[in-house]
Amino acid sequence: MQRTILAAALAAGTILGAGSAQADETVRFWYHFDNADNPMSALVEKFEEENPGIRIEAENIPWNSYYDNLYTSIVAGNAPDAAMVKMFAQPRLLEMGALEPIGEMVEAWEGKADLLDNLLDLTKASDGNTYYLPIQYVVLYLYYRQDMLDELGLEVPGTCDEFRDVAMKLTRDTDGDGQPDIYGFGFRGGKGGHDHWGSFVLSRDVSFEPGGMLTEEAIAGTQFVVDLFREDKVFPPSAPNDGFKEVIGAFQAGKTAMTIHHIGSSADMVEALGDKVSATTVPECGGGRWTAFGDESTAILSSAQNKEAAWKWISFLSSAGNNALFNEATGQLPVTRTDSASWTLHEKRFVDATVNSLPFAELLPNVPETSDFVNTVWPVNMQRALTGEITARQMNEAIDALYNP
């Protein structure tokens, strides 16, 4: 009796197994979107209609732990088949052997010619192979309150000196209680704020090579940021701990008069402030300009069951039309020429600030250490420098020690 049941169970299992193998191929895809209304379902639906036999399981992973989850899932053997990825993670993913080269597929792909210039070069790995397919991009620029500048008769700052001067004048006590109610600049001292620091420091004669952070220029750059907070007091007192939410919230609430972010927040800015908000390139500091290129690509993981289906899906997302749909959801900029030409989602002044920033937009070094720089070394040392626990030199030394042990 028992044997019969066992045999029946086995047979049923075999049939079920065979059945599922014949059914749709499934591509598990991980992504991160800030906005809550999920736009992925429309794209998935469209793709599944065009590609019968492939099923997409798209999962929105919270940004704060996106990479923690990705790395641990790879080690645990439970990685997705394809995922949204940024350049700073590429060296580690390569080291883990987790990425599938897609160079040949990109070459053979009809959509390649429609990709914007340079994007494939920018996302090429240090070993010369292509693993990433660009899907969206942003460039960081300076937001400012046009109405406050007008009120005080100030010009939009073009250099670091002008920036400091304007920020000090914009820091005002408006209700006469002896405390500033508006601060000149909303600085992001928490995780992710390295882009702010970069615009004031990496624009100078500075590098991540041995000793490159220890030059007088480099230390003067960090000192400039520290002084803005400690001496000039143009950042809100909470700046050392402030993250994305606080910086954007304070600007929208009129607590700060300038900050640095990208076009992804422009719709919310306009909704809160209307014509009072505008944007320009980050100031020129120490003779140069530097701003962060915010990249986002998709990649196929080497553990993927069906790489061809995964490629179909990610190339679908970077094709004209679909890419526009994707970027309308994320609020960033499309990577195809066709979609860029007909792009109307953002107001012109923000698109202009982005385009004008492109010539000096750069990525952080494409090495494994950059992950630790972004996640711990920069925030911890910046916070310590801002609160006076360490000097600007000590902060730069910590960065130098990370990149050049």
Next chain:
Amino acid sequence: MTDTPFSITAAGAPPKGGRASLARRVLPYAMLSPAVLVTLAIVFLPMAQAAWMSLHDYLLWKPSGFAFVGLKNFATALSDEVFWISLKNTAIWIGLTVPAQMLLGLVTALLLNQKFPWRPVARALIIIPWALPSVVIALMWVWIYDANYGVLNEFLLRMDILKTSIPWLADPDTALYAIILTLTWQGFPFFAVMILAGLQSIPRSYYEAASIDGASAWRQFWHITLPGISGVLVTAVLLRTIWVANSIDVIFVMTGGGPGYATYTLPLYAFIKSRTNLDFGYGSALAVMFTIMLLGFVILYLKRAGKAVN
């Protein structure tokens, strides 16, 4: 009940009865084993794994490099500035939070033990901070402490206690203490409820006898109440010390350890090292060191407190 099979065996039962007694002896183990196996799998196995990993260089993103390094990670920790900062913060963290929670809990329990209208409602309400999820509490207090909109600054400014608002969580001198206050608020109901239960087990007649003898309220508290609840206190303090020591959720949400290392405690440092820097070797070593320290503290505490209670 456990005596029964033993007594049968000892009495030299007949063979048939011996089999039955064997079955009866095995049965408890058989019924316990699922729970034991689960505990072994989800508690002891990871613990052993952490101890094993702490002896290795193990960066998660370098799966090929799992090299045995002996006690290197432990030696590195001892010369690591952040380890010592975190250890100091952990000592302040436990040393202030647990006594503060206990004192507040004691006062609350004494109040709730008095007779007053709506007492059951007050008793139910007092448990709210304990019942709220830590993340909710942390976010709520982040807003209370906010330098621009926070109600705490607003209140102190209007009372003329402060001249300018203080960024409680962004200032390394105040951040840790601000979080300690939050955790004190969260944890005191636990003490209040435990102590209240202890108070209710003290017979009324003791107090009546004491007041006939002319003992003051303070002497009644010192000689009757305190000894009456000492057993409860010892247990509650032990439990809370372990929980508070290991609790990182509130710190993680409120400051993430910042500004700088101002709110790093050892468990948080171990977590950030492993989860963010993916350095599981070093992270495990930190966790193992902290476990040993906490274990030492608990043993010492039980010895001294046990003696005091007796």
